Amino acid sequence: MTFQQHVSVPHLTTALTGPLQHIESHLLGHQVEIEAWFRSQWLKTPAPFYTSVDLRNAGFKLAPVDTNLFPAGFNNLNSAFMPLCIHAVQSAVERVCPTGRRVLLVPENHTRNLFYLESLATLVQIITAAGFEVRIGSLLATLDEPMCVELPSGRSVTLERLVRDNSRVGVAGFDPCAVLLNNDLSEGHPEILVGIEQSIIPPLALGWSNRLKSGHFAHYRDVAEELSDLVEIDSWLISPLFRNCGEISFKKREGEDCLLKNATALFTAIKLKYEEYGLTDKPFIVAKADAGTYGMGVMTVESPDELVELNRKQRNKMASAKGGQEVTQVILQEGVYTFETWGDAVAEPVVYMLDHFVVGGFYRVHKGRGVKENLNAPGMHFEPLAFAESCSTPDRSEAPDAGINRFYAYGVIARLAMLAAAREIHQHS
Amino acid sequence: MTFQQHVSVPHLTTALTGPLQHIESHLLGHQVEIEAWFRSQWLKTPAPFYTSVDLRNAGFKLAPVDTNLFPAGFNNLNSAFMPLCIHAVQSAVERVCPTGRRVLLVPENHTRNLFYLESLATLVQIITAAGFEVRIGSLLATLDEPMCVELPSGRSVTLERLVRDNSRVGVAGFDPCAVLLNNDLSEGHPEILVGIEQSIIPPLALGWSNRLKSGHFAHYRDVAEELSDLVEIDSWLISPLFRNCGEISFKKREGEDCLLKNATALFTAIKLKYEEYGLTDKPFIVAKADAGTYGMGVMTVESPDELVELNRKQRNKMASAKGGQEVTQVILQEGVYTFETWGDAVAEPVVYMLDHFVVGGFYRVHKGRGVKENLNAPGMHFEPLAFAESCSTPDRSEAPDAGINRFYAYGVIARLAMLAAAREIHQHS
Numbered sequence: 001m002t003f004q005q006h007v008s009v010p011h012l013t014t015a016l017t018g019p020l021q022h023i024e025s026h027l028l029g030h031q032v033e034i035e036a037w038f039r040s041q042w043l044k045t046p047a048p049f050y051t052s053v054d055l056r057n058a059g060f061k062l063a064p065v066d067t068n069l070f071p072a073g074f075n076n077l078n079s080a081f082m083p084l085c086i087h088a089v090q091s092a093v094e095r096v097c098p099t100g101r102r103v104l105l106v107p108e109n110h111t112r113n114l115f116y117l118e119s120l121a122t123l124v125q126i127i128t129a130a131g132f133e134v135r136i137g138s139l140l141a142t143l144d145e146p147m148c149v150e151l152p153s154g155r156s157v158t159l160e161r162l163v164r165d166n167s168r169v170g171v172a173g174f175d176p177c178a179v180l181l182n183n184d185l186s187e188g189h190p191e192i193l194v195g196i197e198q199s200i201i202p203p204l205a206l207g208w209s210n211r212l213k214s215g216h217f218a219h220y221r222d223v224a225e226e227l228s229d230l231v232e233i234d235s236w237l238i239s240p241l242f243r244n245c246g247e248i249s250f251k252k253r254e255g256e257d258c259l260l261k262n263a264t265a266l267f268t269a270i271k272l273k274y275e276e277y278g279l280t281d282k283p284f285i286v287a288k289a290d291a292g293t294y295g296m297g298v299m300t301v302e303s304p305d306e307l308v309e310l311n312r313k314q315r316n317k318m319a320s321a322k323g324g325q326e327v328t329q330v331i332l333q334e335g336v337y338t339f340e341t342w343g344d345a346v347a348e349p350v351v352y353m354l355d356h357f358v359v360g361g362f363y364r365v366h367k368g369r370g371v372k373e374n375l376n377a378p379g380m381h382f383e384p385l386a387f388a389e390s391c392s393t394p395d396r397s398e399a400p401d402a403g404i405n406r407f408y409a410y411g412v413i414a415r416l417a418m419l420a421a422a423r424e425i426h427q428h429s
Numbered sequence: 430m431t432f433q434q435h436v437s438v439p440h441l442t443t444a445l446t447g448p449l450q451h452i453e454s455h456l457l458g459h460q461v462e463i464e465a466w467f468r469s470q471w472l473k474t475p476a477p478f479y480t481s482v483d484l485r486n487a488g489f490k491l492a493p494v495d496t497n498l499f500p501a502g503f504n505n506l507n508s509a510f511m512p513l514c515i516h517a518v519q520s521a522v523e524r525v526c527p528t529g530r531r532v533l534l535v536p537e538n539h540t541r542n543l544f545y546l547e548s549l550a551t552l553v554q555i556i557t558a559a560g561f562e563v564r565i566g567s568l569l570a571t572l573d574e575p576m577c578v579e580l581p582s583g584r585s586v587t588l589e590r591l592v593r594d595n596s597r598v599g600v601a602g603f604d605p606c607a608v609l610l611n612n613d614l615s616e617g618h619p620e621i622l623v624g625i626e627q628s629i630i631p632p633l634a635l636g637w638s639n640r641l642k643s644g645h646f647a648h649y650r651d652v653a654e655e656l657s658d659l660v661e662i663d664s665w666l667i668s669p670l671f672r673n674c675g676e677i678s679f680k681k682r683e684g685e686d687c688l689l690k691n692a693t694a695l696f697t698a699i700k701l702k703y704e705e706y707g708l709t710d711k712p713f714i715v716a717k718a719d720a721g722t723y724g725m726g727v728m729t730v731e732s733p734d735e736l737v738e739l740n741r742k743q744r745n746k747m748a749s750a751k752g753g754q755e756v757t758q759v760i761l762q763e764g765v766y767t768f769e770t771w772g773d774a775v776a777e778p779v780v781y782m783l784d785h786f787v788v789g790g791f792y793r794v795h796k797g798r799g800v801k802e803n804l805n806a807p808g809m810h811f812e813p814l815a816f817a818e819s820c821s822t823p824d825r826s827e828a829p830d831a832g833i834n835r836f837y838a839y840g841v842i843a844r845l846a847m848l849a850a851a852r853e854i855h856q857h858s
Contacts, residue, residue, distance in 0.1 A: 035519075035560020036530040043527055083513055083819035087786050090464075091520060098472055101465040129822050131464020357516050390512035393558050 024400035047356035056336035076384035088354035100177025137162035214244035219420035263304035290329035351414035476785035485765035505813035517783035529606025566591035643673035648849035692733035719758035780843035
């Protein structure tokens, strides 16, 4: 029995030493417990309005590497799942402003990034179809007149200047019930949004100027342990090990001792796990700005020494994150191999959620990059490959690695990362 | 901009005298108001767990003719929308028993109706994929052993005997959190379900032994007037006129005066409306058992006299409804033409909802039947034609009669009938 046809699922090329299908089997076999557990968790800490999660699938390990609370890329989802997005938005907005009809979207300040603007157009389309009036209020100070951008898809988006009137914000002639942030606030809280009486979703406190990746992954480690107990697997199979350093300056070469010490400890821990599972792959770690986003200041290293033997160019790259902030805190995270391929290209799944519902996802398919590199890096080129099927239709009569069951596994791990984010929100509120 | 490809939408062959596209245009133009209004309504009177609504589309008029709170036919929905069904069930059960994991389905007592059992199998599949354990507890007294029925789709369903233990019901070794009724209780409240401590969804009071069609359509008339004010149309365009008679006996020919008087008044009212809109079609009315279901005891008449000139066979047919109950109360309802055709066959839309979400629908496509006959009658044969697109993706950049916008209109009118049912539930609880 199948709900959908099986197409467009990348092939999983794993080193055959690992416990292939082990994770998928356990998730599928405990589906009822998993769903009941998630239900009880969302009652305690409600899901964020929207979330996207970058996953890595090494076959023996399936884990999140990044959780975005201001996701872009909605245009890369399978259009067949738009009704799911619409229903999920209706559920989410019912909680926030049940009787409201106007939503203001506050985007990133990109005016030439057509990929981003296509995502924004899709968001506008989803929220409009859900039965709301939507306008886009931009933080761009240079926007004197509304700016209409025609897009390659044939759609267009109109950016208007965000204005404040006492304790309310809006755009000309439009007083919204809720403000939906699609701007990760890397550069801090915009003054115009501080203290307004309308609901801001997600709350300002969730911007990257307040969040640390290490804070998120500490919550993730907890929820991964809880789920692992439930489904009877080793939590390492779904959770990347990590350590974080305090104040670091790559430019001034301060804090190198701490980096070296933590990197050494992390490599040792990963090696032990690889030995336990008989894995012959070479461990690697990823160093990232703890408060960063957009894949800036990210580096893959294969030994602790590499971290202190950086050349000047590498140092400068690590020293700056989005918006020109200097990287001062660093998270060292266990690298997870990507063993999914589409033809001869590496494919990394990205899962999208609206409210607590998984509404789709896509693979970043990248031809020129290796299995351990970061596929979401500046200037990188990928082809999006929309998930062919939903993440909500597991089928125990099919093999654990059948397309629909692999998508279900993605959905479980992505929701787990979302639950970690929900706990972060709860902590900040 | 479109979400889906346009296929499988029947052609609408209307008499070109009517205000074609008038309803669709007004619904589409007021989408934001409609959705905000529905949101506020569901806060006051929550939607039933599931509902199916039979619609008739005459082009100049789009109206519900039957609202089922124990729907079958889930197997006729487009399998592409199963994820929508799964999410909707998750939303609905979250409200009823958020921490529960076991659901007991209590079906109709059909053991040989494979169409019904296919629908039951689909329901089990949806609820299972939503993350619950599901078993089927049958009211059949003859069921000593579990009965496994193999189905044409390759699936199977296992019927087990419903058992009671003090104030709880279940099947052997299975203590459910909620009891989901898929049995319309035409024959009254089964004693085994009375006074149990588990939640029964929908409540026993909603069975046909308690409900009257005239009660439902009185609520429908109210909600249709409210929506019509909102979208600025004449409420007659979405609401069938009706009158109901008290105690009637077709066999004993009692109450014929009342029937004749009400039928005459109804024909007069319909004719006035037809004249107002310049419609040249011949008015007709449908007489039904007020407390019936399953299309039994339904008769189409073209003049008041026909109602009292019934032959013996017609009298007997009208006198008995499902379960052998004698029809004693009758509703006379304005007949609504079906002007949708698929090839040379008549097509009648049926819309399915789970919680307050429209999750799909299908057309009853019937080759041997006329535009004014009841397509859901005993022994009738229809081919189901699944809706190709969702009812939740209206698009103002397309024509009002484009497939997706016609499906949106169906979804609005079906939800309106569901709202009438929600008010009935509220009244009974």
